[in-house]
Amino acid sequence: MEDVKKRIEELTKILNQANYEYYNLDNPSITDQEYDKYLRELINLEEKYPDYADPNSPTKRVGGEAIDKFNKVRHAIPMISLSNVFNEEEIRDFDKRIRNAGFKPEYVCELKIDGLSVSLHYEHGKLKFAATRGDGVVGEDITHNVKTIKTVPLDLGKDIDIEVRGEIYMNKATLEKLNREREAKGEVKLQNVRNAAAGSIRQLDPKVAAKRHLDTWIYHLPNPLDYGITTHFEALNYMKELGFKVNPASKLVGDINGILAYIREYTEKRNTLPYEIDGIVIKVNDIRMQQELGSTVKYPRWATAYKFPAEEVLTKLIDIKFTVGRTGQVTPNAVLEPVLVMGSTIRRATLHNEDYCRSLDLRIGDVVSIKKAGDVIPEVVEAKPERRVGTERPFEMISTCPICGSSLVKKGNVDYFCVNDNCPKKNIESLIHFASRNAMNIDGLGDEIIEDFYNEGFIRSIPDFYHLKDHREDIIELEGYGNKKVSNLLLAIEESKNNSVERLIFGLGISGIGSKNAKLLASTYKDIHSLSNATYEELIEIKDIGDVLARNIVNFFANPSNIELINTLEDLGVNMKYLGAEVKENENFTDKKFVITGTISFMSRDEIKSLIESYGGKCIDSVSKRVDVVIVGDAPGSKYTKAIELGIVIWNENKFKEIVDSL
Secondary structure, eight states, rough: HHHHHHHHHHHHHHHHHHHHIIIISSOSSSSSHHHHHHHHHHHHHHHHHHGGGGGTTGGGGGOOEEEOOOOOOSSSSOOHHHHHEOOOOHHHHHHHHHHHOOOOEEEEEEEEEESSSEEEEEEEEEEEEEOOOSSSEEEBBBBHHHHOOOOSSSSSSOOEEEEEEEEEOHHHHHHHHHHHHHTTTTTTOOOHHHHHHHHHTTTTSSSHHHHHEEEEEEEOOOOOGGGGGBBBHHHHHHHHHHOOOOOOTTEEESHHHHHHHHHHHHHHGGGSSSSOOOEEEESSSSSHHHHOOOOOOSSSSTTEEEEOOOEEEEEEEEEEEEEOTTTOOEEEEEEEEEEETEEEEEEEEESSSHOOOOHHTOOOTOOOEEEETTTEEEEEEEGGGGGSSSSSOOOOOOOOOTTTTTEEEEEEEEEEEEETTOOOOHHHHHHHHHHTTTTTTTTTTTHHHHHHHHHTTOSGGGGGGGGGGGHHHHTTTSSTOOHHHHHHHHHHHHHHSSSSSHHHHHHTTTTTHHHHHHHHHHHHHHHHHHHHHHHHHHHHTTTOHHHHHHHHHHHHHSHHHHHEEEEHHHHOOOOOBBBBBOOOOOOOTTTEEEEESSSTTTTTTTHHHHHHHHTOOEOOOOOOOTOOOOOOOOOOOOOHHHHHHHHHHHEEHHHHHHHHHHH
């Protein structure tokens, strides 16, 4: 019997080593035929002598007995998730916060695997249990399924107690093969690799998980100092030495420029990888620095995840609702089954206008594809007619205002308007716009509060903002409005009187005039009364004020009620003059459009923008033929490449400094 026990131990060791070499190192030392021979021998011996079978035997890779339910597991060290960043500016802000705290960090960049988080616990080198993240504090015991994953070591061959964390995932090719098999059987296809991995790992029968050929990358050691490890990069190498599969793409970088270069590299390589990634994880390398930075309630301050721009996702169009804007324009909006796009849950999306809905042949009940336009505003891209089941309802444009019931009027070719000046929703939206951040910036007056005050009769017109103090006692009696909150709100309203006049111009809601054009008009005419007397011929001469905007401005000030409103606000103490810096002229900047990419060592991005605007230039975000100059610093992004392709003038840091020094 001793010989049997010894042979079982020997075969177990051979097969565990073979699994590690094949799945983790891609360098097998025995053939498939030899592996199969040893595995069959071990299975036969364990069946005859079950008392000698190792609980972590490699035979368990094919799945053991099914379980009745998932038991709960409490994490000794919480598995908190990471905050997300979506662009270069937010990555720089992350780095700036750490440096402002007095640190000079190195970073480790890692691929963000699209899968399911897992915690693996070993006692005396043997796998004791595996658990999901769950809510970060309590997860579920998934040991029976994790044992089927051949890249998870069942025995580390070392007497050590350790917990490691990583990601369970499914390769793209595995999902494709699995879906071909399911389609042939008439089964529903699995939607994506993440859902496939998560669904596989949550099977009660481990034989199902075993057939799914799941894989792992291990990327986190929760308590590295206990093992004498002082950096995250050392921890990755240590876990690799123990036999875990650690992603070779992980890289130690010295600064923010290294992070951005890594992101550019894997943005390009993303589609060539055999597995899905949805971003890049950025971690401070020094463990003691991590500890000093600490965590918020939800996220560590020493790490974040850059998420790639959203790809289109599918969801269901539940309904189409119509909203009324401050100009009276009526817009159809999609009500969607909640879906995650670029880190946020989307429930609604704009449908723009009637023509847009008809061009897409939208029907309520359709499966639709959505994305974030410019990675910000949710937008419906197309319907999926092949997914229709016959119960969908075609889009119908309404003919009356959904708020006041007035007949809608079509202006131009596509847009419908409620022309009732007393439409409550139209008035509320105008008031919300007046108080908004880019307009009068009245802190504490959010959308819901303005709607509450409108319904209470406190604010029905713009001048009523400045009479709100007369309702102080009435407001304090409302639920949620204490004395301090009301005092702060009234102070913010009073302070808004001192704004430079461009905020008022924007807040008045002149059709087509945004915050930038409002500043342009204010700096040109110096006060609102001069602007009100401007002629169409004068306005059309101003760069960026075309025919339509010039007519809108003239028509706005030709309305006696608008002049009366301005005079009333002036009597209430609202400033009517431009308080900004005078715009100087310079041939390098005046009337030119600029894009900034990369890091300029001697000026921050905000300082560069202020300088350009002070000389009558304009900074925009994207490179196109309309751009005059691209300012290129260290570690520029794809904007630099596009500028070269379009033949746009490029100023490197030396050229830009030379121009700045000459001012």
